[in-house]
Amino acid sequence: MAELVYRPVIGAALTMFKALDLKIDIQGSENVPRTGGAVLVSNHISYLDFIFTGLAARPQKRLVRFMAKDSVFRHKISGPLMRGMKHIPVDRAQGEAAYRHALESLRSGEVIGVFPEATISQSFTLKGFKSGAARLAQEAGVPLVPMALWGTQRLWTKGRPRNFRRSHIPVTIRVGEPLDAPTDQYAGAITRRLRERVQELLEAAQRAYPVRPKDGDDTWWIPAHLGGTAPTPAELR
Template sequence: MLAANHVSHIDPLLVAEMILAQRRVPRFLAKDSLFAVPVVGWWFRSAGHVEVDRSAGKAGYRRAVEAVARGQLVLVYPEGSITKREDGLPMAMRSGAVRIALAASVPLLPVAQWGAQEILLPYSGRLRLGWRRPVSLVVGPPVPLEDLHDLGETWAVKEGCRRLEAAITAMVDQLAGVPADR
C-alpha cells in the first residue's frame, strides 16, 4: 500500500513510472468521474484501478482492501485532491489509506514527490514546456501501524493518519527545501 502527496495532474504518470521501474504494477484509487471519461475510463478499468464514489466510498474501500489482500500494489492520494496550499505542501490527510492498510494488515509506505507542479501547474492545466524541470520522488519506510490494532478503529485510524501525515510532510519538506523548524 502506497500513499503519496498530490501536487499536479501528472503525478499519477510520474509515480506509475517509478513503480513500473521496480517491476510492480500500480493500482490507483481514483474518483469515479475519471472512469466516466471515454478512453480514460476504459484504460482505468483495463488496468485494474480502483473506482471510488466519493459520496458512497464503502464499495471502493472494499475493492481496495480486496486488491491489497490479493497482493496488488494500491496507491492512494490521501489528501483527496491536488493540494490547494499556495506553497504546494501537503494538506490534511483523509483516512482511506490508513483504513485500507489496517484492514488488510499490510505495510503503508509514504511517498513524497516534488517538482511535478512546475511542469503542469495545479488547477490551471497550463503545461510548461521548454527547459527540463527536476522532479523528485522518494519512498519512505513503512508508517508503523502494527501497534494500533488494539486501540479500537477510531483511535487507530486517527493515530495512523497523524503518523502518515507527519511522514509525508517531513519527506516533502526535505524535497522542497523547507526549513525543519517551520
C-alpha cells in the same frame, strides 16, 4: 494475467518524459515491497501525480492500482485506460464499494496508490489526510509506504494550463520506509504519523530540488512559506 494496457501506457509516458527531457530524481524505491500488498501514500500537487507515483514503484517491478474519482472513469479517453490498468473508481458519495475493492486487491498482493488529501493542494503544502489509507492497511495487514513528489505541479496542476512545451523541468521523488498499521491502534493516530512522515519526505524533496528561482522569476509553483507566490491554505479557505 497479462497487462495489455498498463505496460504500454508506462512506455508512452516514459517516451513523453524523454521527449521533454524531464530530470527525474527518485530515491527510496527500494522501500516499495517487491512482493505482497502495500498502500503507497503520496502528496497530491498535480494531475500527473499518479504517473510519477507509479514510476517510484517501477524499479521493484510493481504496478500500482490507484484509487481515483469515478468521473475519470466516465471520460471517453481516460475511462478505458483507467479500467484497463485496473485502477479503482471512487464515488465520494458512496465510497464503500471502492474500499472493498481496494481491500480485496491488497489481500491478493497488489500495491494500492492513495492520495489521502483527496484533492490537489493548490497551496502545494500538505492538506489534512483522510484515514482511509490507514484503515485499509490495518484491515488488510499490509504496510503503508509514504512518499512525496515535488516539481510535478510545474507540468500540470489545478488552475494552471498544461506545460508540456517547456523541457528540462526537474521532478523530485522521495520514498520512505514502510510504516506498520497495527490493528490495536486508532486509525487517526496512524494517519497523523503517516502525514508527519510524508511532510518530512516533502521537505527533503524540496531541499533536493535543483531549481532556485532568481529575482523576477515566476514563483507561482512555490509555497508562500518558502518565499513563493502560491496562495496560502488560509487564502484558499
